Amino acid sequence: MNYFLTEEQQMIKDLAAKIADEKIKPVALKYDEEGIFPRDIVKVLADSDLFGVYIPEEYGGFGGGIFEMALVVEELSRACGGIALAYAGTGLGTYPIILFGTEEQKAKYLPDIAQGKKLAAFGLTEANAGSDAAGIQTTAKADGDEYILNGTKQWITNGGEAEVYTVIACTDRSKGARGFSAFIVEKGTPGFSFGKKENKMGIRASVTSELVFEDCRIPRENLLAREGMGFLVAMKTLDRTRPGVASQALGIAQGAFDEALKYSGERVQFDKPISSFQAIQHMLADMAIQIEAARCLVYQTCRHIDGGAKSISKESAISKVFASDTAMKVTVDAVQVMGGYGYMKEYPVEKMMRDAKITQIYEGTNQIQRNVIALELIKSQKVSK
Ligand code: COS
Numbered sequence: 001m002n003y004f005l006t007e008e009q010q011m012i013k014d015l016a017a018k019i020a021d022e023k024i025k026p027v028a029l030k031y032d033e034e035g036i037f038p039r040d041i042v043k044v045l046a047d048s049d050l051f052g053v054y055i056p057e058e059y060g061g062f063g064g065g066i067f068e069m070a071l072v073v074e075e076l077s078r079a080c081g082g083i084a085l086a087y088a089g090t091g092l093g094t095y096p097i098i099l100f101g102t103e104e105q106k107a108k109y110l111p112d113i114a115q116g117k118k119l120a121a122f123g124l125t126e127a128n129a130g131s132d133a134a135g136i137q138t139t140a141k142a143d144g145d146e147y148i149l150n151g152t153k154q155w156i157t158n159g160g161e162a163e164v165y166t167v168i169a170c171t172d173r174s175k176g177a178r179g180f181s182a183f184i185v186e187k188g189t190p191g192f193s194f195g196k197k198e199n200k201m202g203i204r205a206s207v208t209s210e211l212v213f214e215d216c217r218i219p220r221e222n223l224l225a226r227e228g229m230g231f232l233v234a235m236k237t238l239d240r241t242r243p244g245v246a247s248q249a250l251g252i253a254q255g256a257f258d259e260a261l262k263y264s265g266e267r268v269q270f271d272k273p274i275s276s277f278q279a280i281q282h283m284l285a286d287m288a289i290q291i292e293a294a295r296c297l298v299y300q301t302c303r304h305i306d307g308g309a310k311s312i313s314k315e316s317a318i319s320k321v322f323a324s325d326t327a328m329k330v331t332v333d334a335v336q337v338m339g340g341y342g343y344m345k346e347y348p349v350e351k352m353m354r355d356a357k358i359t360q361i362y363e364g365t366n367q368i369q370r371n372v373i374a375l376e377l378i379k380s381q382k383v384s385k
Pocket of ligand 1 (some may be wrong): 122124125130131132134165176177209232235236238292313359363364365368371372
């Protein structure tokens, strides 16, 4: 399908694809097996100016949007969904600053992120606040011209590796969802440390850690937006980054499909390549149908958001659900097409199947996405009455 990308978008996609094929594919299995954070790949992405594609030009970026970010994430994820996360997790941590940062905050943080000198991370989730994001316990107490943060964030992508963290904390418990605030916290701030590093099923080249705040003092100027707007900062960020998860899922699905298709032409059984059997042909066709449908949806959702559409929560959730469910199905089928070999760690589809699972879970489980979609549908019906 020709998606009629602009010349710049095609260039970005091709560049990311080249890095995926030449630099990521050769190390993907090793980094997964050994849980190696891909500092070398981060450097290649930085040297190629890919970190800046979604950052405004005045802060050293390319001036693109969600779509440009998604194109990079898709291509990198085709080779490794875990390695791609150093990049995608930075996007998640950076968007609160792009959306809500003051001139000073943007000027201070975005240029280094655009150049890939600093990675970012987003701290919302806690041990008892996953789907129920409003259940967070981390507090930020105003004290003169500072805030004092206390609490622990859990399962934070890029935790420990990133230099810039956007963190949601409670400033007034009595106000419910309007009692949260968002802050920028820099690595190295006294009272800010990193706890448990998780041992995961998939995306093992990505680091997932706890963020621990113990009387961590940050200057008042690190408050993003206004006090009480933290939940909104989180929700508006996730509305824009869920298509990023969708593109990660899309890339993983494409990577698994490519492997299965290639294998089906090489593997001979009953004196014929298995691609000559209709049972395999139909599986391949179904995989291709789902991937193309997911790509149409993800690309159009990105264009919808970048085009300035007002209502984006439902569309963003739809693309995340569809693409991640597709990734899960396609990777399972890729393993099936490749049979015993597909199940072995020497072949990449086993890893892709493990990597795919998280896309149905993080940045809001697919059940939460369905809540978002259903609530929007019901709301729109009430408005039209
Ligand atoms: N954009 C703007 N405002 C939003 C919003 C959005 N997408 N979603 C919610 N809000 C607002 C609501 O309008 C409401 O505002 P008012 O107080 O003015 O009425 C407020 O935020 C609270 O919303 P709501 O009552 O719907 O909040 P809930 O606690 O019921 O939670 C869900 C809503 C489930 C959608 C939210 O908790 C969520 O997204 N959970 C998943 C979190 C997640 O993605 N975690 C992964 C972390 S990053 S890996």
